[in-house]
Amino acid sequence: MNTSGVLACLATAIWATGQSPAVDPRTVGPQVGTKVPSFTLTDQAGRSRTLASLMGPKGAILVFFRSADW
Amino acid sequence: MELQGRLEDIQRHGLGLAAISYDPVPVLADFARRRTITFPLLSDEGSSTIKAYGLLNTTVAPTNKTQYGIPFPGTFFVDRDGIVTSRVFETAYQERDTISSLIVRLGGQLDATATKISAPHLDLTTFTTDQTVAPGTHFSIVLDVTPRRGVHVYAPGVTGYRPVALTIAPQPGVAVRDAQFPKPVDYYFKPLDEHVNVYERPFRIVQDVAIDASREAEAMLKDRATLTIQATLDYQACDDKVCFNPQSVPMSWTVALKPLDRERPR
Numbered sequence: 269m270n271t272s273g274v275l276a277c278l279a280t281a282i283w284a285t286g287q288s289p290a291v292d293p294r295t296v297g298p299q300v301g302t303k304v305p306s307f308t309l310t311d312q313a314g315r316s317r318t319l320a321s322l323m324g325p326k327g328a329i330l331v332f333f334r335s336a337d338w
Numbered sequence: 339m340e341l342q343g344r345l346e347d348i349q350r351h352g353l354g355l356a357a358i359s360y361d362p363v364p365v366l367a368d369f370a371r372r373r374t375i376t377f378p379l380l381s382d383e384g385s386s387t388i389k390a391y392g393l394l395n396t397t398v399a400p401t402n403k404t405q406y407g408i409p410f411p412g413t414f415f416v417d418r419d420g421i422v423t424s425r426v427f428e429t430a431y432q433e434r435d436t437i438s439s440l441i442v443r444l445g446g447q448l449d450a451t452a453t454k455i456s457a458p459h460l461d462l463t464t465f466t467t468d469q470t471v472a473p474g475t476h477f478s479i480v481l482d483v484t485p486r487r488g489v490h491v492y493a494p495g496v497t498g499y500r501p502v503a504l505t506i507a508p509q510p511g512v513a514v515r516d517a518q519f520p521k522p523v524d525y526y527f528k529p530l531d532e533h534v535n536v537y538e539r540p541f542r543i544v545q546d547v548a549i550d551a552s553r554e555a556e557a558m559l560k561d562r563a564t565l566t567i568q569a570t571l572d573y574q575a576c577d578d579k580v581c582f583n584p585q586s587v588p589m590s591w592t593v594a595l596k597p598l599d600r601e602r603p604r
Binding site for chain 1: 341348349351352353354355356357358359360361363365366367368369370375378379380381382387388390391392393396397405408409410411412413414415416417418419420421422423424425427428437
C-alpha cells in the first residue's frame with residue numbers, strides 16, 4: 269500500500285471513530301506504568317488538595333466517578 | 339458507600355484516597371454530609387483534570403448540558419511517584435471490582451472475619467472480600483492455606499501428584515474468573531532426583547468471582563436474599579517420607595445479594 273493509501277485508511281479509521289461513540293474504557297487515561305498528571309482541586313470542605321498532598325506512604329487510590337448529583 | 343467502609347483498610351495498606359467528579363463543591367459537601375464521607379471528594383468543575391487524564395467521556399455530546407464533562411468512571415492505584423500500578427475501567431458501567439477485592443489482589447490485608455475449615459495436613463481459613471454483592475460486582479474469595487509442619491502441597495501445573503486446585507461449582511449468575519496463586523518454591527526430592535514446584539509455607543489463593551449483570555441474571559437473582567458459592571479444594575500433601583492420599587475438601591461461602599445499584603458513585 270502506498271502512502272496515500274495508508275492516509276486514506278487512517279482518515280477512514282478516524283472518521284469511523286468520530287461516527288461511533290463506542291469506546292473501550294480500558295484504553296482511556298494513563299495506563300499501568302505511566303505517570304498520572306498532577307492536579308490542584310478543592311475538596312468538599314473547601315480545602316485545596318494536590319495529588320502530592322493525597323499520597324499515603326505507598327501511594328494513593330484515585331477514583332473518577334460520574335457525579336454525586338444524579 | 340463501599341469506599342468509606344474500606345477507608346481503614348486502604349489507609350492500613352498505606353494508600354491515600356480521593357474521589358474526583360465534575361460536581362461543584364456545595365454538591366460534594368452535601369453528598370459527603372449525607373453519606374458521612376470523610377475522605378476527600380474533589381471538585382473538578384469544568385473537567386480540566388478529567389481532560390488532563392484523558393478521561394473525558396466522549397459518549398456524552400457537548401450539547402448535553404447536564405452530563406457533558408463526566409469521565410469514563412474508573413479507579414487508578416498510583417505509587418508515591420504517581421506511576422499507575424493498577425487500574426480498573428470496566429466496559430459496562432454496572433460492572434466493577436470492589437475496592438476490597440483490589441486491595442487483596444494487590445497483596446494488602448483486609449479486616450475480615452475468616453472461617454476455619456478442617457482439612458487433613460493443612461490449616462485453612464477463608465473469607466470473601468465482600469459480604470454484600472450485586473449484579474456486576476467483581477469480588478474475591480480468599481483462602482489462606484498453611485501446610486502443617488514438614489508437609490508440602492503441589493503447585494498448579496505439577497504432574498505426577500495432585501496439584502492444589504480450587505474448583506468453584508458452576509451456577510447460573512456467577513462467573514468464575516482468574517485465580518491468583520503465589521509463586522511456588524522448588525522442592526528437591528533426593529530419592530527420585532526430582533525437582534517439583536510446591537508450597538511448604540503459608541500461602542494465599544485469591545479466586546475472583548463476578549455476579550452476572552445481564553438482564554436475565556438480574557431477573558433471576560432479583561428475589562434472592564443470599565447467594566451460596568460452593569467449591570472443592572483438591573490437593574495432595576507429602577512430607578519427606580510419605581505422600582498422603584489426595585484430598586478433596588468441600589467448602590462454601592454465602593454472601594448477601596442486593597439489587598443492582600444504579601446510582602453512582604459507589
